[in-house]
Amino acid sequence: MRRVIANPDFRAGFIDMLPAALALVPFGIVCGVAAAAAGASLLGAVGLSAIVFSGAAQIIAAQLLAAHAPLAVIVLTCLVAGLRFLIYSAAMAPNLRPLPARWQNTLAFLMTDQVFAVAVRRFDAGGDPRAAGAHFLGSGFALWLLWQVTNSIGYFAGNLIPVEWSLDFAVPLCFLALVAPQLRTSPTIVATLVAGIAVLALASLPMKLNLIVAGVAGIVAGTVADFTKERWTAR
Amino acid sequence: MDGALKLWSVVAIVGALNYLSRLSFIAIFAHRGVPVLLARAFRYVPSAMLTALILPMIVHVPDEALSASLPRIIAALLAGVVAFVTRSTLATLAVGMLALWALRLLVAMIG
Numbered sequence: 304m305r306r307v308i309a310n311p312d313f314r315a316g317f318i319d320m321l322p323a324a325l326a327l328v329p330f331g332i333v334c335g336v337a338a339a340a341a342g343a344s345l346l347g348a349v350g351l352s353a354i355v356f357s358g359a360a361q362i363i364a365a366q367l368l369a370a371h372a373p374l375a376v377i378v379l380t381c382l383v384a385g386l387r388f389l390i391y392s393a394a395m396a397p398n399l400r401p402l403p404a405r406w407q408n409t410l411a412f413l414m415t416d417q418v419f420a421v422a423v424r425r426f427d428a429g430g431d432p433r434a435a436g437a438h439f440l441g442s443g444f445a446l447w448l449l450w451q452v453t454n455s456i457g458y459f460a461g462n463l464i465p466v467e468w469s470l471d472f473a474v475p476l477c478f479l480a481l482v483a484p485q486l487r488t489s490p491t492i493v494a495t496l497v498a499g500i501a502v503l504a505l506a507s508l509p510m511k512l513n514l515i516v517a518g519v520a521g522i523v524a525g526t527v528a529d530f531t532k533e534r535w536t537a538r
Numbered sequence: 539m540d541g542a543l544k545l546w547s548v549v550a551i552v553g554a555l556n557y558l559s560r561l562s563f564i565a566i567f568a569h570r571g572v573p574v575l576l577a578r579a580f581r582y583v584p585s586a587m588l589t590a591l592i593l594p595m596i597v598h599v600p601d602e603a604l605s606a607s608l609p610r611i612i613a614a615l616l617a618g619v620v621a622f623v624t625r626s627t628l629a630t631l632a633v634g635m636l637a638l639w640a641l642r643l644l645v646a647m648i649g
Contacts, residue, residue: 322626322627322628323627323628325628326627326628326630326631327627329631329635341545342541343545344542344545347542347545347546347549350545350546350549350553351545351548351549354549354550354553355548355549355552355553355556356553356556357556359588359591360552360556363591364548364552368541368544368545368548374544374547374548374551377548377552378548378551378552378555381548381552381555381556382552382555382559383587384587384591385552385555385556385559386559386583386587387583387584387587387588388556388559388560388562389559389562389563389580389583390580390581390583390584391560392559392560392561392562392563392564393562393563393572393577393580395563395564396563396564399564404565407561407564407565408561408565410564411557411560411561411564411565412557412560412561414560417627467642469635469638469639469642471595472595472596472610472613472634472635472638473631473634473635474592474595475592475593475595475596475614476614476617476630476631476634476635477627477630477631478588478591478592479592479614479617479618479621479630479634480617480621480625480626480627480630480631481584481588481621481627482584482585482588482589482592482618482621483617483618483619483621483622483630484621484622484625485584485585486585486622490581490582491581491582491585494582494585494586494589495585495586495589497586498585498586498587498589498590498593499589499590499593501590502589502590502593502594503593503594503597503599506594506599506600507600513590513594514590514591514594517586517589517590518583518586518587518590518591519586520586521582521585521586521587521589521590522579522582522583522586522587523579524582524586525579525581525582525585525586526575526578526579526581526582529578529581529582530578
């Protein structure tokens with residue numbers, strides 16, 4: 304453990320994560336507030352932030368728990384919202400291939416949206432994959448640590464934060480920072496538009512089922528647009 | 539179902555599924571390729587899922603009138619432009635929050 308912390312690449316990863324981690328402070332607090340509002344015990348809230356370790360899943364789970372949705376619906380909605388981790392996993396797999404299984408298993412646990420973004424940049428820069436792996440561990444650990452702290456602050460002191468600050472708005476902004484830069488190809492724009500229109504048009508569906516339907520519709524639309532575009536370019 | 543039991547079921551099941559999703563290709567498919575159709579569909583999962591996730595947080599239909607969502611919509615559009623250009627989460631958050639506060643202030647002053 305001490306050897307890992309002394310590793311310069313681990314430290315560099317920890318530091319490289321700090322700007323994005325700072326931006327996630329309000330998001331973590333909102334997650335803690337949501338857990339408290341859902342009636343979670345302190346241990347339950349810590350379980351959510353430490354084990355689930357995914358802001359989107361935590362918010363969805365907390366809101367659906369508060370709405371007394373059935374367990375199956377909560378699990379299914381979180382599963383669909385977490386499908387993007389499959390993509391991150393597929394994209395990260397070639398980078399982690401040279402590392403021992405123990406490292407792969409640990410790094411996979413820490414791979415959230417923001418950690419993935421930082422790690423991909425580091426692997427793309429090249430060099431020893433072990434050094435990049437240590438960097439990944441550092442940034443993942445930094446975010447995990449900060450996530451526990453901010454979630455706890457939200458759980459205990461969330462009610463001290465004035466409503467007028469609209470801290471909730473930080474949550475969509477954090478994801479917007481990931482979605483907007485992707486809007487550079489037409490199939491991605493199609494996928495985003497279809498998902499966006501569908502989620503609002505179906506907003507009256509119970510138990511946030513509009514999220515699943517809209518997400519799947521967007522994925523199908525993007526894929527169809529991709530193949531159509533390819534056919535047109537090939538012609 | 540008892541509340542605490544349900545919460546811990548969520549922690550265990552969602553936690554396990556999340557971890558397996560993150561580990562999936564790293565552990566299992568590390569040595570073979572992903573099927574073409576799946577690889578193609580995969581590209582659009584983050585944009586579609588994240589859009590479906592965040593849009594209801596910005597536009598509160600059907601709970602409130604569109605005009606009430608307007609400050610959030612404008613602030614999100616501004617933040618989206620910043621994100622598109624800078625790719626920085628911190629800059630996106632700062633511009634989005636400041637824009638929302640400024641717009642609220644403006645509405646309060648006019649109204």
